[in-house]
Amino acid sequence: MANPIKVVVVDDSALIRNLLSEIINRNRDMQVVGVAQDPIVAREVIRNTNPDVITLDIEMPRMDGLDFLEKLMRLRPTPVLMISTLTERSSEAAMRAMELGAVDYIAKPKLDIERGIQGYADEISDKIRAAAGARVHARKQEIAPRLTADSILPSTRPKILSTEKLIIVGASTGGTEALRDFLMPFPPDSPAILITQHMPEMFTKSFANRLDGLCKIKVTEAVHGERVMPGHAYIAPGHSHMLLARSGANYVIELNQGPPVNRHRPSVDVLFRSAANVAGANAVGVILTGMGKDGALGMLEMKQGGAYNFAQDEASCVVFGMPKEAIAQGGVDEIVPLNKMAERVMAWLARFGRQTNRV
Structure with missing residues (x-):
């Protein structure tokens, strides 16, 4: 059997960290190798565990998830799944995360979080598998210039x-x-x-x-x-x-x-x-x-x-x-x-x- 996919979960909610860990660890082909309540702690966890995939919240204390993602993709490109509630404000942030190099996003329910997250268990597992095989590359500090019609056609x-x-x-x-x-x-x-x-x-x-x-x-x-x-x-x-x-x-x-x-x-x-x-x-x-x-x-x-x-x-x-x-x-x-x-x-x-x- 191939080595399981190593996942680090970064979220300021202990409940979300526990729920995601439970969902991930029930799959034989993946395991949580570390958790962190904010990006500052996450830096050390990632350094020590060398994960294949990171799940990352957007709004966290001490450092915003997007700021952390931008630094991560410049210095240590790793497949990242963003965690976001389904609000207009968070959807704008999720779009920015895709521009910065996140592979995908997982919807975090606003109500009845425990039942809601469990309802997404198969989707979460599938997206982690896809992310583990995704191609990610180092990003420059600024987003690369947009392609234009003249540059392609x-x-x-x-x-x-x-x-x-x-x-x-x-x-x-x-x-x-x-x-x-x-x-x-x-x-x-x-x-x-x-x-x-x-x-x-x-x-x-x-x-x-x-x-x-x-x-x-x-x-x-x-x-x-x-x-x-x-x-x-x-x-x-x-x-x-x-x-x-x-x-x-x-x-x-x-x-x-x-x-x-x-x-x-x-x-x-x-x-x-x-x-x-x-x-x-x-x-x-x-x-x-x-x-x-x-x-x-x-x-x-x-x-x-x-x-x-x-x-x-x-x-x-x-x-x-x-x-x-x-x-x-x-x-x-x-x-x-x-x-x-x-x-x-x-x-x-x-x-x-x-x-x-x-x-």
Whole structure:
């Protein structure tokens, strides 16, 4: 049997430390090797135990979790799962944590904490396993400059001629930063982009707002019944599945709170399958970094419906789970590094835009 995943839990709440330790230690493939009530104590614990994964609270005494994360990722890059309650303020902090290099986040319930945390036991365990295999790198003191359209896409980029095309995207672990890098190069006249990113309910609006401030296209949290427009990207809200639908000649967004699919709501498979049924060959599928297999079968259905599909390559993924499964199912046409993904999608759409519209 392989050595268990070594985890350090950093949280100012003794109850949370005990609950997380109990959940982690009941798994044979992981164990808590240290706990700390604040980042000052955590520095020594981490130095002594050399953990594979750290769970980190955001609001703690003596040093804020984000300040500690920034120092950790510069000096001792380690996979980190952030702990956050589902509030607007903490969701903004969680988005900042992703920018600083955290792999993922775990929702800390605001009420009935003991029962709530136990309800997340499987998710917590899965995210620790994914984090243990994640690729993390040393960060400079300041966040690296944002990619621009000119830095990724050739200046002679062909104009996209059709506004009927759609880009359908799925992502999970590591997806918040991957989506930023993917979306920033797209010009204001690009086809509409529909995105399902596995994310808690309170995070999706903040995430959309953050991307909207960085991108040339308009990025919003999706609203039920709204028309899908070129130059816009729509993020599935964390409480609902997002589907592509039609209203007459127009594409529209449908949201529903059906049961989770592949343990997720929103689910990438749900979005991809709706695109296969509604858009067919007018869709381009993109599957980015993430753990699990959500989206793999849906992407295959998109391909069978005539879509052309891209998967992020292993080297640029934080977790090569979802792309790997989609490739294995046979639904992927091209495997592309993240820093080339927008360029390849745009090039395909420009070429396809000169062909006969197949709606």
